[in-house]
Amino acid sequence: MQRVAITGFGVVSPIGVGREAFWASLAEGRSGIGRIGRFDCSTFEVQLAGEVKETIELPEEIAGVASADPKVGFAWSACVEAMAQAGLRELNSRTLLHLGTSLEVFDLSQVVREGRPDFQAIADPRPSDGPRRFQIPLDTAVRLIAARLGRPGRALTNCSACAAGAQAIGHGFRGIRHGRWDVAVCGGFDSMINPLGVGGFQLLGALTTSNDRGQRACRPFDASRNGTVLGEGAAVFVLEPLEKVLAEGKEILAEVCGYGSTLDAHSLSAPDPEGDGAARAMQAALDDAGVAPDAVAHINAHGTGTPLNDKVEAAAIRRVFDGLWDRIPVSATKSMTGHLIAAAGAVEVGACLLALVRNMMPPNPSLERVGQGCELNHVTGRADCFEGEYVLSNSFGFGGQNATLVLRRHNGSK
Amino acid sequence: MKRCEVVVTGVGMITPWGTTAETSAEGWSARRAVGRRALEDLRDTSFAGAQVATLPEFDAAQRLGERRMLKFMSDAAVIGCVAAREASTQAGLKGRFRPERVGLYAGAGLAAASVKDSYPIIRESIDAEGRFSCRLLGSRGLASTNPLLSFKILANMPACLVSILESVKGPNYIFTPWEGQTASALEEAWNAVADGEVDCALAGAADYPTHPSTYVFLRQSGLLCEGEFPAAAAAYLALERRETAARDNRPILAEIGEMSVVECNDGPHDPLSALMGRSFAAAPAVLLALASRTEVASVFVSGVDGQAFHAEVRRPRCNA
Numbered sequence: 250m251q252r253v254a255i256t257g258f259g260v261v262s263p264i265g266v267g268r269e270a271f272w273a274s275l276a277e278g279r280s281g282i283g284r285i286g287r288f289d290c291s292t293f294e295v296q297l298a299g300e301v302k303e304t305i306e307l308p309e310e311i312a313g314v315a316s317a318d319p320k321v322g323f324a325w326s327a328c329v330e331a332m333a334q335a336g337l338r339e340l341n342s343r344t345l346l347h348l349g350t351s352l353e354v355f356d357l358s359q360v361v362r363e364g365r366p367d368f369q370a371i372a373d374p375r376p377s378d379g380p381r382r383f384q385i386p387l388d389t390a391v392r393l394i395a396a397r398l399g400r401p402g403r404a405l406t407n408c409s410a411c412a413a414g415a416q417a418i419g420h421g422f423r424g425i426r427h428g429r430w431d432v433a434v435c436g437g438f439d440s441m442i443n444p445l446g447v448g449g450f451q452l453l454g455a456l457t458t459s460n461d462r463g464q465r466a467c468r469p470f471d472a473s474r475n476g477t478v479l480g481e482g483a484a485v486f487v488l489e490p491l492e493k494v495l496a497e498g499k500e501i502l503a504e505v506c507g508y509g510s511t512l513d514a515h516s517l518s519a520p521d522p523e524g525d526g527a528a529r530a531m532q533a534a535l536d537d538a539g540v541a542p543d544a545v546a547h548i549n550a551h552g553t554g555t556p557l558n559d560k561v562e563a564a565a566i567r568r569v570f571d572g573l574w575d576r577i578p579v580s581a582t583k584s585m586t587g588h589l590i591a592a593a594g595a596v597e598v599g600a601c602l603l604a605l606v607r608n609m610m611p612p613n614p615s616l617e618r619v620g621q622g623c624e625l626n627h628v629t630g631r632a633d634c635f636e637g638e639y640v641l642s643n644s645f646g647f648g649g650q651n652a653t654l655v656l657r658r659h660n661g662s663k
Numbered sequence: 664m665k666r667c668e669v670v671v672t673g674v675g676m677i678t679p680w681g682t683t684a685e686t687s688a689e690g691w692s693a694r695r696a697v698g699r700r701a702l703e704d705l706r707d708t709s710f711a712g713a714q715v716a717t718l719p720e721f722d723a724a725q726r727l728g729e730r731r732m733l734k735f736m737s738d739a740a741v742i743g744c745v746a747a748r749e750a751s752t753q754a755g756l757k758g759r760f761r762p763e764r765v766g767l768y769a770g771a772g773l774a775a776a777s778v779k780d781s782y783p784i785i786r787e788s789i790d791a792e793g794r795f796s797c798r799l800l801g802s803r804g805l806a807s808t809n810p811l812l813s814f815k816i817l818a819n820m821p822a823c824l825v826s827i828l829e830s831v832k833g834p835n836y837i838f839t840p841w842e843g844q845t846a847s848a849l850e851e852a853w854n855a856v857a858d859g860e861v862d863c864a865l866a867g868a869a870d871y872p873t874h875p876s877t878y879v880f881l882r883q884s885g886l887l888c889e890g891e892f893p894a895a896a897a898a899y900l901a902l903e904r905r906e907t908a909a910r911d912n913r914p915i916l917a918e919i920g921e922m923s924v925v926e927c928n929d930g931p932h933d934p935l936s937a938l939m940g941r942s943f944a945a946a947p948a949v950l951l952a953l954a955s956r957t958e959v960a961s962v963f964v965s966g967v968d969g970q971a972f973h974a975e976v977r978r979p980r981c982n983a
Contacts, residue, residue, distance in 0.1 A: 292801030342926065352817060353774045357785050357795060360778060364793030366785040368778070372708035372879045384880045386773055387818060387839050388968065403924065404968070405847055408771055408818035408839045416836065444797050452810040510834040512767060512826040517735055517814055526832065529763060648823030650835060 253425045254494045254659065255502040257337065257487030259330025260599050261323040261438075263299030263480050263586050267330060272603045276632040278614035280464035280585045282478050288444050295451045296460045298442045299467075299480030299587030311393055317382040318354045323483035323592075324390035324438035332398065335487035336499060337432060339399035345430040346394065346401040347420055348485070349413025349437035350387050351591035355445060359383045390438060402430065408591070411551070412510075412646035413437050414484065415594025415654055419508035421488045422654070431489070437595035438483030447479060453518065455555060465615040467588070469552030469581035470559045470623040477553040480587025484595035491659075503605040504657040506639075507538025513649030520558055520645060524565030527551075530651035531569045531641065538639070538655040542570045545577055545655070546637020547604050549597045550625075551645045552581030552613065553588055560622040562643065567625070578633060579625045581613040594644030598654060601642050604635040605658045666857040670979070671917040671955040672908050673756065673901030675749025675867075677742040678949060679716035679894050679939050682726075684749060686719075687949075688956035690939075697939050699892060704779070704875040710882060715873035716894035716940035721745065727828060735814040739772060740821035742897035743869030747825040754901030756863060759911055762832040766861035768852035769822035769837045770845025772870030772944035773877055780815070783807040821869050825899070833861050839944065842933070843970025846924045846947045849900075850972075853922045856902045863907070867899030867952070870945040886967050887941060894940025898952035915979040917955040927971035933964050947972040 260267065263281025264274035274281070281299045290296045305326045307315055315322030328348075332338075340346055359381055362370035374381045388406040395404050407413045407420070414437020421433030441450065450456045457466050457476035467478040494501055511533060513526035520527065535542060551562055567574045582600045583589075589596050604610050609632040616629045637658070644652045676683065679697035680690025690697070698717040705713050724730040726745045736744065751757065756765065788804035790796040814820050822837045836851050838844035845868040852866035872881060872893040881887035908915050933946050942949060943966070950962045954976040965971035 289797040290801065292798045293805075294801075351819075355774075355781075355816075357781055357788070360781075360785055361789060361793070361795045364789055366778075366782045368704050368875060368879070369708050371778075371876065372705060372710055384773070384876065388841065388844070392968075400926065400969075402926065403847065403970070405838055405844060406840070407836065409835070409837050410817065410819045413819075420836065444800050448800060448805045448808075449813040449816075452805060452808060453813055510836075511763070512823075512832045512835050514762060514826045514830050514832045516827070517820065517823060529832070646819065647817065648819045649826060650819065650823065650837075 250426050251428060252491035253422050253488050253505045254491040255486050255505060256489050256494055256499055257331035257335030258502060258599055258602055259327035260484045260596060261301055261305065261326050262482040262596055263301055266303045266305060271599060272607060275582060275600055275603050275611035276609050278612045278631050282464050282466055282587050285442060287442055293447060293451060294458045295447055295456045297466050297478050299478060300442055301481055308397060314389060318385045320350060320438045320440040321390045324348055325394060327436060327483040327485040328394050328434060331485040331487050337487055340395065340401040341399055342402040343431040344401040345403050345421055345424050345433040346391060347405040347407060347417040347435040348391055349407040349409060349417040349591045351408060351410055351413060351439050352441060353387055354385045354443065356383055357445065409650045410646035410648050411590055411593055412644045412650040412652040413591035415644035415652035416510060418486060418595060418598055418654060419510060419652055422505040422508050425488050425490055433488040434485060435488065436485035437592040439589055439591040440481035441479050441590055442481050450479060467554045467584050468615040469554045469584050469613055470563065470620055470627060471616050472618045472620040474554045474556060474559060474620060477555050478587040480589040482589050482596055483592050484599045501659040502602055504659050505654060506657045507534040507540060507655030509533025509537060509653045511651045515649055517648055520561045522561060524561040526649060526651045527562055527565035527645055528568050530653040534653035534655045540639055540655060543573055545639045545641050547610050547635055547640045548577055548579045549601050549642040550579050550581045551643040552583055554583060563623045563625050575626050577626055578610050578628045580611045580628045582611050584613045584615040594652060597642050601640045601656050604640055605656060608635050610635045668905040669853055669856045669902050669919045670905050670908050670915045671900050671919065672903055672913045672915060673750035673754030674916060674952045674955050675746035676898045676949060676952050677746050678896045679718055682719050682721040684952060684956055688953055691953050692957050694938060702875050702878055710879060713878055714892045716892055718895050732824065735811055736824060737815040739869045739871040740824050742895060743821040744824050744828055746867060746897040747829055747865060747899040750899040750901045751829045751865060755913060756901055757830060760863045762830045764833055764862040765831045766833040766852065766855050766864045767822060767826050767831045767835040768848040768864055768866040770848045770868030770944040770948065771818045771821060771837055771839040772872060773840045774816050774818055777874050778876040780812060829865060831865055841943055841968040842946050842964055842966025843924060843968040845944045846970060846972030849947060849951060850922050850924050852902055853919060856904060862903065864902045865899055866902060867948040868945045869897035870943050871895040872943055891936060892940045894942045896942035896945040896949050898945060898948040900952055900955060918977040918979055919974060920977050921975040923973050925971050927965040927969055929965065931965055931967050
């Protein structure tokens with residue numbers, strides 16, 4: 250089995266476009282959460298989100314789709330940045346392209362004709378209606394990336410909700426480790442910051458309605474947490490066999506060395522109250538990496554800021570790291586980025602790279618008073634120094650899908 | 664790494680031919696044409712006369728022994744869960760394997776909620792000038808919506824429902840939305856069993872491309888040609904190693920000797936399309952399930968995503 254190196258990382262996030270801007274914001278504890286500007290949310294109970302504010306330069310055909318479905322542009326931008334860092338010019342038959350995302354965009358306004366919902370509006374659009382994009386399939390980004398950057402040996406779109414990005418990286422890791430692919434370009438992208446996305450999550454009661462909290466509205470593990478905040482963006486990684494990368498003399502950001510994937514099989518909307526699925530994902534990733542719990546020096550928690558999820562995750566971490574947890578620093582970067590749903594796991598692996606590349610653990614700046622049952626060794630305020638070797642990143646999805654990745658600092662030798 | 668022989672010990676299907684694996688296989692073997700119906704919602708559009716395959720009626724609550732969960736289920740989730748239950752039951756999955764050692768590998772089709780489900784939201788969100796208004800969506804439209812609609816449109820929900828109903832707790836992937844993605848899910852399942860990552864894999868797909876808006880999308884995108892018709896279908900297979908089937912004296916339906924997913928530039932090829940209709944993401948799983956129940960030895964389907972699925976299916980050498 251081959252060791253797996255990360256040779257490229259690209260990111261689009263509410264706290265910065267591009268890895269340097271993203272890492273700088275994480276290090277400073279800067280939040281990208283604010284009032285939604287993309288549509289008129291004044292009558293919505295939920296009025297906060299982590300939006301990508303910067304304008305991203307896109308090729309014409311991608312910009313056209315991204316105008317209706319911004320996440321497609323995020324995926325493109327992160328992919329190009331990651332490939333450029335890895336020195337990868339194109340995708341080919343020995344490349345896996347695997348991205349996770351969550352929900353097709355439906356534009357309900359396009360079903361309206363003459364003041365009422367009417368199928369004719371989408372079936373027989375008039376020239377005056379302009380371009381119609383009522384439904385944009387989830388594989389659109391992967392398809393457009395392959396069309397412009399070369400056809401990969403396998404192009405996959407993973408729809409495992411909040412675990413999708415981490416699953417895509419885990420799948421890429423396994424593919425490289427077993428020699429099925431020479432290169433894996435993998436990660437996640439998402440945006441639900443549209444009227445139906447925000448409205449749908451509002452109806453489910455998953456989002457905070459404490460709009461007056463502004464930048465600090467997403468409060469993972471805090472006693473006052475009352476829901477998450479949607480974010481948007483993408484993160485993409487290039488994975489390659491370590492031996493090959495060393496032979497080529499390329500820069501190695503870190504190694505991926507373990508992946509665990511489990512299902513709660515409990516409920517569509519709530520985690521297993523015992524945290525069994527989450528704990529098994531962490532344990533499976535550690536076993537896969539051949540690493541004992543006491544080797545882990547930092548955890549990037551899923552940490553959504555919802556009352557139940559954080560409590561369950563904290564309990565699961567305490568169970569897996571029994572007798573150790575009070576010494577392992579835990580970050581929760583959704584406090585700054587919001588919850589990027591299918592992109593969350595990938596963006597948070599990018600946050601782990603801050604620790605492994607720049608020796609800094611990102612903080613959870615909105616944590617003021619630890620909630621009951623959420624006791625962990627939280628990193629609060631500003632970024633903290635990091636010197637450890639192994640980092641663990643958790644992603645737990647709506648529907649009960651759990652994914653954990655273990656990353657390792659690369660020390661420059663074989 | 665030593666790779667083990669992978670066998671099929673359970674098959675479940677819902678197709679326009681029938682609502683079980685047996686009736687579906689009978690329809691396929693007899694080359695029976697399936698029933699079709701016109702899409703009435705498109706009667707006044709340029710797609711007037713559009714037809715889709717009809718699914719025979721079945722009692723999902725009775726098949727699943729569960730009524731409460733149905734309210735969370737999209738049409739695709741319902742047929743996927745019923746097919747998975749049939750495969751799981753035939754393989755005796757519950758009780759034979761630790762749930763943590765069973766994996767779930769699924770393909771999911773396009774999000775296919777009926778646009779009519781969203782008509783109440785739209786009606787409440789149209790302003791005095793006849794336009795869709797975000798302000799009205801926030802103040803009135805959302806209140807008219809069933810909160811459970813979100814569960815019906817999230818693409819991972821059909822497979823997550825399978826995990827809950829069949830107590831599957833192991834590794835998992837859900838790929839979407841075309842044939843090649845399901846093919847990859849099946850290949851992942853096959854590899855996971857052969858490599859010993861899991862003891863059993865529940866693998867399959869469900870797709871429900873017969874809603875009017877989906878039909879319009881498929882036609883406008885050139886993914887469904889004139890004369891072709893879409894079909895809702897679902898199929899799941901229980902895969903395990905020969906040794907566990909022998910250990911537990913489970914009947915082996917078929918052996919999967921080879922499985923691959925490759926690039927294909929020759930355009931879509933779906934052997935089911937002329938008789939049953941195009942079931943897109945479900946097609947590779949349906950074909951593999953049919954091959955496991957009939958005398959078909961080789962499965963080949965290529966999708967609209969330019970990826971082709973190939974599997975070699977053998978009759979069992981001996982029963983367990």
